[in-house]
Amino acid sequence: MQIAQTLISRDNISDHVALAVRDMIVDGRLPPGERINEVHLSVQLGVSRTPLREALAKLAQEGALRSIPRIGYFVRELSLEEFEQIYTIRPILDPEALRLAGLPSPERMARLKALNDKIENARDPNAIIDLDDEWHLELIGECPNKVLIDFIKQMIQRTRRYEIALMRERKNVAVATANHKAIMSALRRRDLDAACSALRTNMQTGREPIVKWLKAREAKKGGK
């Protein structure tokens, strides 16, 4: 008979490295535009180039890095264009996922409320983003369309670097938690349609301040 899958999935060095490098990109230790030196980075991480390269290839496919053959990997610049494009798609997909998920169970509602409270009290922008992402994934946790969820997760990864700027200002955090409350209140009224459109609003209000910040940032760079 077939033995059950081993539960302890000791993952590969490649996977670990991918996580590590992704963190370095997200929190700015590898700044936008930076060229990756495979040899340096591999010794810094204490691994050989082989698993590092596998990780870099993965990150390139995720969109965090850009690969130019025979030249190297570069940390992708923050781009107003890319951000706007992603933030055009999420207000379409997230509400659809919620619609497919249906009204959340009482337990899920409780978790959503608890997460939102945590966001209100958190100070560190990184922690806030983690919690906000978790909140959104919890909201659509019941969605049976795993492909859709995976895609939303991809986009969450990809917009993290931008959102840090957003969550540095407490005003924006307050807006986000208020939006979450509006969504939850619609759900409590068992009004799925209203919740979906509140979610759409949530995504759209998150967008504006970041666009503004990016524009200022690009202007500064252009002026230099």
Next chain:
Amino acid sequence: MQIAQTLISRDNISDHVALAVRDMIVDGRLPPGERINEVHLSVQLGVSRTPLREALAKLAQEGALRSIPRIGYFVRELSLEEFEQIYTIRPILDPEALRLAGLPSPERMARLKALNDKIENARDPNAIIDLDDEWHLELIGECPNKVLIDFIKQMIQRTRRYEIALMRERKNVAVATANHKAIMSALRRRDLDAACSALRTNMQTGREPIVKWLKAREAKKGGK
């Protein structure tokens, strides 16, 4: 001064290999469920394991392969679930891309018509799918949201294996080309909304026969 990018982008062996293996999966030379033997496949392709592994990792991320750490890569089974999930998303995204693209230029309309004619005359299912995919990408070619286009491309790749079954029956080809005509006629009337909803219909009618085929297929397998 900086030298212009070399135009001839001699791509890597890894990329070539990824193309080759993807083809082998799509056309069935590597059947669903098959385990990939890296050594055998690398000698068969005349390359070493290193670029092959990079290609396999890429295909795994695309969803064509499944990676089980320390055991290997497997060609993913055709799954009714996955297919239905993807075909729930495309009727949302494709029309949105068309909406963003706006009405096509006369030149693009001519190309769309020419492609649709080619589909009507083609016999080989593989060629038909190529043309159909090309038609859909041409339709939304003007869409400025490149992230959206990339995602649609990903899904096209991922559904190819399923669609072969669809296009083997000429009746379905006729339905597809008729749908395309409906879309084009709406566009000629400059009625973008109608075109978008015709596109939605197009995606949905493509879905049913494949679901039916997959169900029959799974029943057969379960019965064995």
Next chain:
DNA sequence: AATTTATGAATTGTATACAGTATGCAGATA
């Protein structure tokens, strides 16, 4: 002085070697 050309170092792409893990089979045990 500005531009081009040559040369060597640094860096990426690929192949190979090695180590650790899974897999299958033969023999042992009940």
Next chain:
DNA sequence: TATCTGCATACTGTATACAATTCATAAATT
């Protein structure tokens, strides 16, 4: 006969070695 144990083999994961290309610097040419 059926199940378990130990061993040999095959395969994956990682490291290292080598080849090919890019990049930077300096000499040479105009």
